[in-house]
Amino acid sequence: MIVAGEIGNGAPHLLQVENISKYFGSVxxxxxxxxxxxxxxxxxxxxxxxxxxxxxxxxxxxxHEQDEGRMLxxxxxxxxxxxxDARARxxxxxxxxxxxxxxxxxxxxFFLGEEPTKWRGPFSRLDVALxxxxxxxxxxxxxxxxxDPEQPVGTLxxxxxxxxxxxxxxxxxxxxxxxxxxxxxxxxxxxxxxxxYILQARDRGIGVIFIxxxxxxxxxxxDHFILLNRGxxxxxxxKGTVTRDELVRQMAGGAELEALTHELxxxxxxx
Amino acid sequence: MSTAAPPVAxxxxxxxxxxxxxxxxxxxxxxxxxxxxxxxxFSYFARDVNWFGDPAIWASWSDQAxxxxxxxxxxxxxxxxxxxxxxxxxxIGSSGLLLGYLATHAxxxxxxxxxxxxxxxxxxxxxxxxxxxxxxxxxxxVTLATFFILQGVNAALxxxxxxxxxxxxxxxxxxxxxxxxxxxxxxxxxDFKVKVLWWVGLTIVGAWLLSKARFGNWIYSAGGxxxxxxxxxxxxxxxxxxxxxxxxxxxxxxxxxxxxxxxxMQSKEGIGLEFIFIICAVVGGCLLTGGYGSVIGTFFGAAMxxxxxxxxxxxxxxxxxxxxxxxxxLFLAVMLNTLIRNRAQKAR
Numbered sequence: 001m002i003v004a005g006e007i008g009n010g011a012p013h014l015l016q017v018e019n020i021s022k023y024f025g026s027v028x029x030x031x032x033x034x035x036x037x038x039x040x041x042x043x044x045x046x047x048x049x050x051x052x053x054x055x056x057x058x059x060x061x062x063x064h065e066q067d068e069g070r071m072l073x074x075x076x077x078x079x080x081x082x083x084x085d086a087r088a089r090x091x092x093x094x095x096x097x098x099x100x101x102x103x104x105x106x107x108x109x110f111f112l113g114e115e116p117t118k119w120r121g122p123f124s125r126l127d128v129a130l131x132x133x134x135x136x137x138x139x140x141x142x143x144x145x146x147x148d149p150e151q152p153v154g155t156l157x158x159x160x161x162x163x164x165x166x167x168x169x170x171x172x173x174x175x176x177x178x179x180x181x182x183x184x185x186x187x188x189x190x191x192x193x194x195x196x197y198i199l200q201a202r203d204r205g206i207g208v209i210f211i212x213x214x215x216x217x218x219x220x221x222x223d224h225f226i227l228l229n230r231g232x233x234x235x236x237x238x239k240g241t242v243t244r245d246e247l248v249r250q251m252a253g254g255a256e257l258e259a260l261t262h263e264l265x266x267x268x269x270x271x
Numbered sequence: 272m273s274t275a276a277p278p279v280a281x282x283x284x285x286x287x288x289x290x291x292x293x294x295x296x297x298x299x300x301x302x303x304x305x306x307x308x309x310x311x312x313f314s315y316f317a318r319d320v321n322w323f324g325d326p327a328i329w330a331s332w333s334d335q336a337x338x339x340x341x342x343x344x345x346x347x348x349x350x351x352x353x354x355x356x357x358x359x360x361x362x363i364g365s366s367g368l369l370l371g372y373l374a375t376h377a378x379x380x381x382x383x384x385x386x387x388x389x390x391x392x393x394x395x396x397x398x399x400x401x402x403x404x405x406x407x408x409x410x411x412x413v414t415l416a417t418f419f420i421l422q423g424v425n426a427a428l429x430x431x432x433x434x435x436x437x438x439x440x441x442x443x444x445x446x447x448x449x450x451x452x453x454x455x456x457x458x459x460x461x462d463f464k465v466k467v468l469w470w471v472g473l474t475i476v477g478a479w480l481l482s483k484a485r486f487g488n489w490i491y492s493a494g495g496x497x498x499x500x501x502x503x504x505x506x507x508x509x510x511x512x513x514x515x516x517x518x519x520x521x522x523x524x525x526x527x528x529x530x531x532x533x534x535x536m537q538s539k540e541g542i543g544l545e546f547i548f549i550i551c552a553v554v555g556g557c558l559l560t561g562g563y564g565s566v567i568g569t570f571f572g573a574a575m576x577x578x579x580x581x582x583x584x585x586x587x588x589x590x591x592x593x594x595x596x597x598x599x600x601l602f603l604a605v606m607l608n609t610l611i612r613n614r615a616q617k618a619r
Binding site for chain 1: 483484485487488491492495496498499500502503504505562563612
């Protein structure tokens with residue numbers, strides 16, 4: 001028998017949420033949602049606008065508390081009261097705005113809030129050499145060869161900026177990495193690059209939770225897929241048990257899309 | 272780390288950027304070049320005096336520059352941190368008057384009186400900072416209110432306590448001479464002021480703080496993107512309050528220096544200087560939106576304004592033109608900053 005919170009072989013999931021619900025006044029944002037993330041796997045949470053993706057992120061990252069249901073890390077019951085609690089458990093979130101200052105250099109952004117210092121007391125100063133070297137090394141592990149760590153982050157491409165945020169989260173001890181729509185603002189090429197970073201993080205043993213509305217981005221990298229619609233789970237698939245077309249169809253709401261297609265064809269025909 | 276970063280020198284994508292272009296992405300270079308241009312300009316227009324060779328000329332413009340540059344250091348840091356302090360000028364007057372009152376009417380020794388004045392400055396700065404952080408009002412408005420409140424207090428209280436518009440005879444206080452030696456004396460036969468050393472020293476401390484201390488990283492991020500900085504764990508509110516305290520504290524130091532130098536204090540002292548400090552910082556490359564700027568550049572900005580002030584006198588022009596010069600310099604500096612900022616952001 002498999003106990004709740006365990007994978008088949010008896011080891012607990014890295015992160016598991018069970019039957020979570022969240023209400024904002026009379027609005028049901030999440031209704032009985034369950035999901036889990038394992039080390040070295042990518043869990044994709046798919047949903048259109050208003051499906052409950054943001055509420056899901058905010059609960060898992062400690063911004064909001066769930067009204068019902070429970071959350072387990074390494075099989076242990078946890079309750080997050082702030083993002084700090086989540087971070088202490090190794091759950092890091094990379095938001096769409098990436099929490100970076102565009103006019104500051106790569107190394108300053110990389111260590112923002114966690115600056116390495118040397119010497120003590122009033123002479124405590126930034127260890128600039130260490131910070132630059134570490135930023136370069138960590139970026140190299142993501143497959144990015146940083147030309148100059150003094151470069152302002154604003155001069156990086158969208159994909160590279162995403163990589164800085166991911167590398168930073170991993171360096172500061174993330175075991176579960178939540179990525180909030182990391183590809184949505186990017187062009188095709190840049191999006192492909194970010195997908196490669198996701199795989200790189202996975203290969204380093206991180207449990208990645210990839211939030212997206214784009215099944216074409218989720219399908220090639222995901223190990224399992226959870227589809228949300230109107231705050232409910234409408235599909236939960238392991239890799240290999242679902243086709244890309246099926247994901248696209250479910251995302252678009254199946255019959256609705258067909259109706260829309262007909263309507264659009266009608267429009268073009270009448271011209 | 273198995274995949275160590277390749278050595279910097281062998282990266283073929285690091286194109287050698289020309290010196291000119293590299294300098295143009297630095298925030299402080301404009302101020303440096305501008306100061307040189309102003310110097311050369313007045314060495315022509317005011318050629319009755321020897322700008323290059325006469326140490327007395329250097330002593331007089333550096334005196335004026337230190338007058339601006341000392342407070343401009345924390346004002347620049349505050350602007351990089353994303354805030355303004357319009358009360359920095361009037362704080363000079365308030366602090367000098369308080370020192371004068373304590374020394375003459377309360378018969379205090381000048382040294383403990385100076386400690387009280389500095390604590391007063393830090394308190395005003397704390398109130399400015401905590402109000403801005405808690406109410407989330409623009410610091411422009413909050414410190415404008417502080418400015419007007421203190422301006423009224425300075426004039427009204429001075430008149431009520433002394434029956435005059437100034438506090439005189441500060442040099443009657445005990446310890447006056449030793450305090451003056453450290454803060455407001457002349458150090459060479461050419462009358463170089465000791466406050467020039469304070470200006471240079473504070474610039475070094477400020478520049479070190481900004482580029483080498485942890486606090487410097489927090490200043491940049493507090494001005495660059497306060498929401499992002501807070502999300503990642505930077506104590507943004509604490510950083511801003513400390514910057515306001517530094518600004519008011521250094522303005523108090525300037526008030527002490529002036530009171531010791533002049534031996535008396537006018538109730539209108541310092542008013543109008545708040546804008547000069549901001550001009551120094553803007554000339555030094557500080558963006559009005561925060562997140563970018565330079566203390567070294569601000570140093571050259573103050574030097575430039577000091578030269579303008581004295582140069583106009585030596586050139587025997589109407590001194591009212593000083594304001595016009597300051598305005599033109601401010602305008603040119605803002606244009607240059609916008610250019611440099613855009614280059615820094617789109618360097619590729």
